[in-house]
Every structure is written in C-alpha cells, then in structure tokens.
Amino acid sequence: MLPIPPMMWQMRSLHLAWLTLAAAACGTDPVAVDPRTTSQLVLDGGLINESPQVIVLVVDDADTAEAAQLRERVAQSVRAGLLAVIESRWGTCGSPDPAQWHPGELRVVVARPSAPDAAALVTSREIPSLAWTTQTSREEEVEAVMAGVTEALGQRLAEPGEEYLPLRTARRALELVTGARAPEGEAEVALVRSLPQDRIARLLVASTRDDEGPGPVADEVPSQTALSMTLDTEVAGPFTTRDSTCSAIDEGSGRLAAWSELVRAEPIASHCDDQQTWDMLLHPGFADCGFICQAHPLAVDAGGVVACKVMIDQADLERCDAARGRHDPDGQPTFVERGGKELRRCEVVQLAGADLERCRHSLDCPGCPSGFCATEVPELVSQWRCMPSEHPWPLRFIGGAIEGRRGWINITCSTEAEK
Structure with a gap:
C-alpha cells in the first residue's frame, strides 16, 4: 500500500481518520507516463475529517466554595481538552503544515441542574464564544471559549428552594443536542437549528452532592439514540477515593452512583486534587498514526511537476469550488456513485509557476492558493x-x-x- 500524508486517526472522542487507501497496478484515469517511470498506482479511499462536537456540561450550581472550586476545575478541564484537540490537529495525526487548513467545529452547552427547564440551557445564543468554529486551530482561540465557559458556569447559581436535578438535566440536554427529543420553546429550537447534522456529543456531569430527583434513577438515563451519538460520559461526584488516585473506589448507594453505573461511566471523586486527572477528563485520546514509506519515489519532472492526478468525490453536487483548488475534470461536470450516494467528482489543481515554487520550498507558503504539489520543504518531508x-x-x-x-x-x- 502506498501512503499519503496522514490525515487524522480514530481517537477516543473524535471521529478522526486518515485515508484508507488501496493500491492497484493501474488506474482507469492514467497520468502521463514517461521513460523514467516504472509503474502507475491508484490510491482510493474515504476522506473523513473531524466531526463537529457538542460538549454538554452539567456542573453543580450550588452557592458554596466547594461547588465554586468544582466549576473552576471543570473550566480548566475544558481548556486542557481543547488544547489537546489542537495538538492532535497539528500533530502526527493531523498535519504540521501551516499552509493547510486545520478546521474544527465545537460547541459547549452548559445545562444548569437547579434551574427551571426554560432557563436551564446556556448556549452560544447567549454567549457566542461557546461556539468555536475555526480553520486555523490556534491556541489563542481557546481563551475565548474558556471565558465563555467560565461565564456560563457562574452566571446563575441555585436559588433557595430549587430542587437539584443534575440527572434529569443531563438526560434532557443530551437528548436535545443529539436529536433524540424534540426542542421545546424558542431557545431550544434556535439551539437545534444551529447544530450541524453530523455532530457527536460528549457529556460531563460534575457534582459535590447527590441528585434530589424523586423518581427511579433508570428513568433519567438518556435514550439509546442519544447514547449512541455520545462518545463518552464522564462523572465526577462525592465519591470515596484513595489518596493516590481520583478514581472512585466506593460510590456509595446514591442516585449519582447508580446513574454512573447505568451509563457505564468510570466516576472520579469531585474533590480530587490531581490536576492531571482533570486535564484528561475531556481529552480527545491518543493515537499512533505513523508514516508509511515506499520503495520508489514519485515521478517529478525538472520543473517540479509531479505525475499525479488527485480527485475529490464530494457531497456538494452544485459545483467544484475554485477557491479550494477544485475544478471539473476536463471542464465537464462529472458525477459518480459511492455507497449508493451520488457525488460530484472534482479534480484538485496542481499548483504552477511561483505558487508551485512556494509550495515546494516554503513552509508558510505565503499567498499560495489551494491546490497541491510534491514538496521538498525539510520540515514536512x-x-x-x-x-x-x-x-x-x-x-x-x-x-x-x-x-x-x-x-x-x-x-x-x-x-x-x-x-
């Protein structure tokens, strides 16, 4: 199998994958072959980029010092998780190339566990920085999200006489963002409309006290539809733990403990002081993507033009976007079928002239339009x-x-x- 530069590899919490490619002796759409070439190979596979995420936070809203400390720890967990996502987009499972996009779409929804249903959710509608859509994935972008999370968690604390219902709140919020229940009211309708269709969810429930709900705990477990679209559920609660670890060794017989078992979470103690545990709570996970080498170099002529054709079969049937370096093969709209779905085939432009020289020799590639080249940039090769x-x-x-x-x-x- 011949390799191409790795995209993204599947990780614990992100739908990331590099290309799965098969090599063949020859292709149906051959490139020009000159006497220097030994063979022609075709690589074909799925191109899967990071799925949009919705992180649902259900955090103790008590007006106590202990709950305030927990809210701060959760906010720091968000920061650490987002920095790890950036690292994965730029690291060995992404691309260190500053001239390539490093896109992502992530939203945080804070669900207040003591508030009435109509006031339970805080979304990017109220705090715009809770939505992070980027093509650059820079560390400085995380601080705006962090400020929004901190604001949302402390914006409204539990009021006297309000019932504390983190389990019900978690179920309703998760089912809403995954589409497992219909929105109720203008705010929920607006939230659902703002979410991309192919989203995935993550859920964190963090509490210094037990749930006060009156009904069976099993009734507060999110539906199977919601759980199937949720990559992980984390629970931090008032559990017993060893001094050397934050993992709960005795969750007791409370409602939060029973719910944790039903959703197959691995609970930690909310009073945990180990910073690494909190940093890993919303971590995307690790993967070893690696690089594959080949027996023969690609055929590149004296002008730096590589003997390759690159086609993208895209879901957008309307056009091949020239701004992204795509055009119709031979100037004719071309449609193909894959997996029973009609897709539009677009050819990716190989850069030429000064753009080709910058792509081949400049890491930053200033002013380069979208397209491809066979690079000689040392930092990439x-x-x-x-x-x-x-x-x-x-x-x-x-x-x-x-x-x-x-x-x-x-x-x-x-x-x-x-x-």
Whole structure:
C-alpha cells in the first residue's frame, strides 16, 4: 500500500481518520507516463475529517466554595481538552503544515441542574464564544471559549428552594443536542437549528452532592439514540477515593452512583486534587498514526511537476469550488456513485509557476492558493522516517483542497524507475 500524508486517526472522542487507501497496478484515469517511470498506482479511499462536537456540561450550581472550586476545575478541564484537540490537529495525526487548513467545529452547552427547564440551557445564543468554529486551530482561540465557559458556569447559581436535578438535566440536554427529543420553546429550537447534522456529543456531569430527583434513577438515563451519538460520559461526584488516585473506589448507594453505573461511566471523586486527572477528563485520546514509506519515489519532472492526478468525490453536487483548488475534470461536470450516494467528482489543481515554487520550498507558503504539489520543504518531508532504501510520499495539500466531511479521494501517480 502506498501512503499519503496522514490525515487524522480514530481517537477516543473524535471521529478522526486518515485515508484508507488501496493500491492497484493501474488506474482507469492514467497520468502521463514517461521513460523514467516504472509503474502507475491508484490510491482510493474515504476522506473523513473531524466531526463537529457538542460538549454538554452539567456542573453543580450550588452557592458554596466547594461547588465554586468544582466549576473552576471543570473550566480548566475544558481548556486542557481543547488544547489537546489542537495538538492532535497539528500533530502526527493531523498535519504540521501551516499552509493547510486545520478546521474544527465545537460547541459547549452548559445545562444548569437547579434551574427551571426554560432557563436551564446556556448556549452560544447567549454567549457566542461557546461556539468555536475555526480553520486555523490556534491556541489563542481557546481563551475565548474558556471565558465563555467560565461565564456560563457562574452566571446563575441555585436559588433557595430549587430542587437539584443534575440527572434529569443531563438526560434532557443530551437528548436535545443529539436529536433524540424534540426542542421545546424558542431557545431550544434556535439551539437545534444551529447544530450541524453530523455532530457527536460528549457529556460531563460534575457534582459535590447527590441528585434530589424523586423518581427511579433508570428513568433519567438518556435514550439509546442519544447514547449512541455520545462518545463518552464522564462523572465526577462525592465519591470515596484513595489518596493516590481520583478514581472512585466506593460510590456509595446514591442516585449519582447508580446513574454512573447505568451509563457505564468510570466516576472520579469531585474533590480530587490531581490536576492531571482533570486535564484528561475531556481529552480527545491518543493515537499512533505513523508514516508509511515506499520503495520508489514519485515521478517529478525538472520543473517540479509531479505525475499525479488527485480527485475529490464530494457531497456538494452544485459545483467544484475554485477557491479550494477544485475544478471539473476536463471542464465537464462529472458525477459518480459511492455507497449508493451520488457525488460530484472534482479534480484538485496542481499548483504552477511561483505558487508551485512556494509550495515546494516554503513552509508558510505565503499567498499560495489551494491546490497541491510534491514538496521538498525539510520540515514536512522530515516527518517520514524512512529507511535509506525507501522514499516518502511528499504530496502537500494547501488550504482547503482536501477538506470536506464524508468525502472520498482518488490519487493516481507514476513512480520513478530504479536507477
């Protein structure tokens, strides 16, 4: 199998995957072959980028010092989780290329456990920074989200006489953002309309006290539909723990403990002082993506043009977006079927002239339009730790040339003959 630069690998909490590609002896849409080439190979596979996320936070809203400390810890967990997401987008499971997009869409919904239903949710409608949509994924962008989370968690504390219902609140909020229940009222309708269709959810319930709900705990477990769209559920509660660990060793017989077991969470103690535990609470997880090397180098002519064609089969049937370096193959609209769905095939432009030179030799690639090249930038090529007899796959994709959810990519290249 011939490799291409890794996209994203599946992780615990993000739908990230690099391309799954199959090599063939020849392709149906061949590239030009000259005497220096030894073979033609076709790589074809799914292009899956990070799914949009909705993080639901249900955090103790008591007007106590202990609850205030817990709210601060949860906010810091959000910060650590978002920084880890950025690291994955720029790291070995993403791309360190500053000229490539590093997109993502993430929203935080705070659900107040003591408030009436009509006032329970705090969303980006009230605090715009709770929605983080980016093409750059820079660390400085996290601080605005962090400020919004801190504001939302402390904006309204429990009022005297209000019943504390974190389990009911968690169920209703999760079912709403996953589409498992219909929205009620203008605010919920607006929230649902703002969410992308292919979203995934994460849920964190953190409390210094037990739930006060009157009904069976099993009634507050989110529906199977909601849970199937939720990658993980974290619970921090007033549980007994060892000094050396935050993991709960005795959750007791309370409602929060019983609910944790029903949703298959691994609870921690809310009074935990171990910062690493809180930093990992909303962490996206780890993956070893690695790089694959090949026996023959790609055929690149004296002008730096590589003997490759790159096609994207996209869900957008309207057009091939020139701003993203795409055009109709041979100038004709082309449609293909994959998995029973009609897709539009677009060819990705190989950069030319000064743009090609910048793509091949400049890490920042200032002014480069979207497209691709075979790069020689040391910081990018050096990622592949190939054996002396092996060669990297140096295709570089600039801007949004290969971005797009649930798309497919087809690459046909010629490789150089043995010298």
